[in-house]
Amino acid sequence: MTTVFRTSVKPQEIRRVHQLVARAAALSDVRDEVEANHDNNRWWPTTITDPRVRMLAAGWSTRVSYRMVDTYAKVIQSADTLGFEVLAASTEAELAELVRPLGLTQTRTDYLRSLAELLQSWSKEGVDPLSPSADGDELIHDFARRVHGASYKVAQCALLTARGYHCGIIPVDSGMVTKLAPALGIDLPSGAAAHERMRHVLEAAVHARADDFRALAAEHGHQVTIPDDGEPTWWVHLVAIYFKRLYLNGPSPRLCHHRPLCAKAVGCSHRDQADQPGGTR
Secondary structure, X not given: OOOOOOOOOOHHHHHHHHHHHHHHHOOHHHXXXXXXXXXXXXXXXXXXXXXXXXXXXXXXXXXXXXXXXXXXXXXXXXXXXXXXXXXXXXOHHHHHHHHHHHOOHXXXXXXXXXXXXXXXXXXXXXXXXXXXXXXXXXXXXXXXHHOXXXXXHHHHHHHXXXXXXXXXOOOOOHHHHHHHHHHHOOOOOOOOHXXXXXXXXXXXXXXXXXXXXXXXXXXXXXXXXOOOOOOOHHHHHHHHHHHHHHHHOOOOOOEOOOOOOOOOOEOOHHHHHHOOOOOOO
């Protein structure tokens, strides 16, 4: 797997990220989803406190649709009740029975086995993935390289959930690469490396304008808890991913076809003109 090194992010990329988040945060349906998932995320709930199980949850959430979130939550709760050591020592049949509701039983079993091996190796090497001094980029690359079925996007989620929502990592899913990046006019490399580059762009934008993003959350009345001592990376991630889900996956008829040149993205005059007789799209 190609290592993706952090490179400079263009000022226009930072500006476009801020503009899109500003527009998305103002949308009531996006706000509702952000509020429902910010302080206690349905996919990675705070009730799961063992960081190893949280890493497991990040991998087992792949290829699970939003319609199955309740089923997924029950499987993860069962895994947490058993405990990571018991899971790692379970037989193939026992694990298959546990993850059967989610499908891809062998893939999820192999993910667990290789995750346990990686965590054991890190422990022997003196690597603490929860330590703020541990390089997140290096850990994500190592995780993606050594855990079966993991990619950059899974590794990002695993490190985020292990360290906590507000650790500074912005995970990037496939839709953010294929839908959000074009909406922002951001060029990405091909393949799995795109997830890392997009993460670097989003994180750089929040770092550069942390106070501005924090102000947006307050301006648009988002009822969320953002720690005073951290950048609002988790909030920006949720705003971006739910805007993508609600407006780009379709795409929504409210979405402007002139993005990224149109700073408003949704609800702009271009859409009104396109809906008039003789209007262009």
